[in-house]
Amino acid sequence: MTRGQYSDWRMETRAVHAGRLIPGDDRDRRPFIPTVPPIHPSVTYYYGRMEDLDAAFDAEGYVYARHGSPTVAALEEAVAALEEGETAMAFASGMAAVHAALLAAGARAGTAVVAARDLYGATYLLLDRLLRSQGVNVRFVDVTDLAEVEAACAEVCPVVLLVETVSNPLLKVADLPALAEIAHRYGAAFLVDNTFATPYLVRPLSLGADFVIHSGTKYLGGHGDVLAGVVVTSAARREALMEVLKTMGANLGPMEAWLLLRGLRTLVLRVERQFASAQAVARWLEAHPRIARVLYPGLPSHPQHDLALRLFGGRGFGGIVTFELKDAGREEVFRFMDRLRLCVPATSLGDVQTLVLYPARSSHRSLTPEERASLGITEGMVRISVGIEAVEDILADLEEALKG
Ligand code: PLP
Numbered sequence: 001m002t003r004g005q006y007s008d009w010r011m012e013t014r015a016v017h018a019g020r021l022i023p024g025d026d027r028d029r030r031p032f033i034p035t036v037p038p039i040h041p042s043v044t045y046y047y048g049r050m051e052d053l054d055a056a057f058d059a060e061g062y063v064y065a066r067h068g069s070p071t072v073a074a075l076e077e078a079v080a081a082l083e084e085g086e087t088a089m090a091f092a093s094g095m096a097a098v099h100a101a102l103l104a105a106g107a108r109a110g111t112a113v114v115a116a117r118d119l120y121g122a123t124y125l126l127l128d129r130l131l132r133s134q135g136v137n138v139r140f141v142d143v144t145d146l147a148e149v150e151a152a153c154a155e156v157c158p159v160v161l162l163v164e165t166v167s168n169p170l171l172k173v174a175d176l177p178a179l180a181e182i183a184h185r186y187g188a189a190f191l192v193d194n195t196f197a198t199p200y201l202v203r204p205l206s207l208g209a210d211f212v213i214h215s216g217t218k219y220l221g222g223h224g225d226v227l228a229g230v231v232v233t234s235a236a237r238r239e240a241l242m243e244v245l246k247t248m249g250a251n252l253g254p255m256e257a258w259l260l261l262r263g264l265r266t267l268v269l270r271v272e273r274q275f276a277s278a279q280a281v282a283r284w285l286e287a288h289p290r291i292a293r294v295l296y297p298g299l300p301s302h303p304q305h306d307l308a309l310r311l312f313g314g315r316g317f318g319g320i321v322t323f324e325l326k327d328a329g330r331e332e333v334f335r336f337m338d339r340l341r342l343c344v345p346a347t348s349l350g351d352v353q354t355l356v357l358y359p360a361r362s363s364h365r366s367l368t369p370e371e372r373a374s375l376g377i378t379e380g381m382v383r384i385s386v387g388i389e390a391v392e393d394i395l396a397d398l399e400e401a402l403k404g
Contacts, residue, residue, distance in 0.1 A: 023048035041255070072252055076089060083199045098123050100248060105237075112138070120193070161191065164194075166318050169363060169377065196349075200275075211232070214229060222266065336402065354387035
């Protein structure tokens with residue numbers, strides 16, 4: 001827009017149009033490039049000629065933010081690169097990403113889905129209540145029992161096998177190559193929620209997964225200030241996923257995409273510290289007289305320790321530790337959590353701050369007591385997401401709280 005043109009317009013018109021970019025604007029041609037991707041809040045886009053706008057609809061150019069936008073695309077490119085996938089799509093939350101991946105993989109009335117039994121609570125509910133009520137035949141299995149997975153697949157011929165690399169909150173480790181092989185033998189797409197493991201530990205697409213899902217809210221963002229989800233998949237599956245995104249409309253906004261991208265820049269530094277500290281916390285808890293049981297894939301006592309070692313190549317075992325207080329129920333767990341001074345009793349994980357959560361009353365609150373009991377989520381169980389603080393300070397805080 002040439003500045004002189006403003007004087008042709010009345011105040012009302014200037015207020016609306018002055019400062020906007022137009023095709024060929026000199027601000028587009030400046031010889032500098034920002035080192036950080038800009039935030040593009042624009043919902044809609046126009047081109048120099050109507051022909052170009054028309055072509056943009058077909059070529060996945062930017063026309064309307066629900067179909068894609070530059071800041072979100074920068075984030076998607078970064079997550080696809082980390083997960084070694086061909087394409088990624090960002091969503092407004094991890095749950096939107098799980099839902100979209102299930103739909104893109106073909107979950108519909110009359111089809112079947114086989115899924116891990118101990119999934120994140122909302123994922124379990126999405127399958128058990130919402131999709132089931134819409135006519136999807138949902139079968140839950142213990143993914144550590146490959147014979148059970150195989151039998152379920154043989155019986156219902158699912159369109160999807162869904163697992164978490166490391167499950168929430170029981171920290172069971174899924175044998176991704178073996179499960180991919182079973183899924184594909186029965187014609188199912190293999191969906192892996194890699195939120196807990198992060199691409200730092202394992203890239204499931206390289207082991208046979210068809211879709212990788214992240215709650216970006218957790219380690220990818222890492223700072224507890226953005227709710228987001230991402231699905232990574234092959235170019236061949238992009239269209240199906242795009243169809244869901246455009247019609248479901250659970251898009252990630254540009255501000256959130258920018259925050260997530262900024263968090264992603266320090267992913268490796270953060271998780272290296274968090275995973276090493278989690279290993280130390282797990283060992284310390286295992287030796288503590290008030291602790292009945294510690295679940296952590298990095299401990300030799302964990303039933304899938306060898307598998308985790310193989311799958312994660314010795315890079316670590318994650319930043320989450322689940323443990324049970326001895327002879328404790330809700331009252332004792334609440335007392336322990338109320339005594340914490342450094343660790344924050346808040347509902348999330350993967351933050352730079354250490355967060356402590358009571359699964360029975362938060363992540364798995366919507367399940368019935370019977371459902372929780374059948375999953376193995378007990379009333380004395382606590383989940384800790386280890387942050388980047390000095391591990392000595394985390395241990396001192398736990399020690400003090402355990403005295404109560
Ligand atoms: N998947 C896992 C493993 C999670 O832990 C969570 C949330 O805790 C989700 C998905 C859902 O993510 P969001 O809370 O971003 O919707």
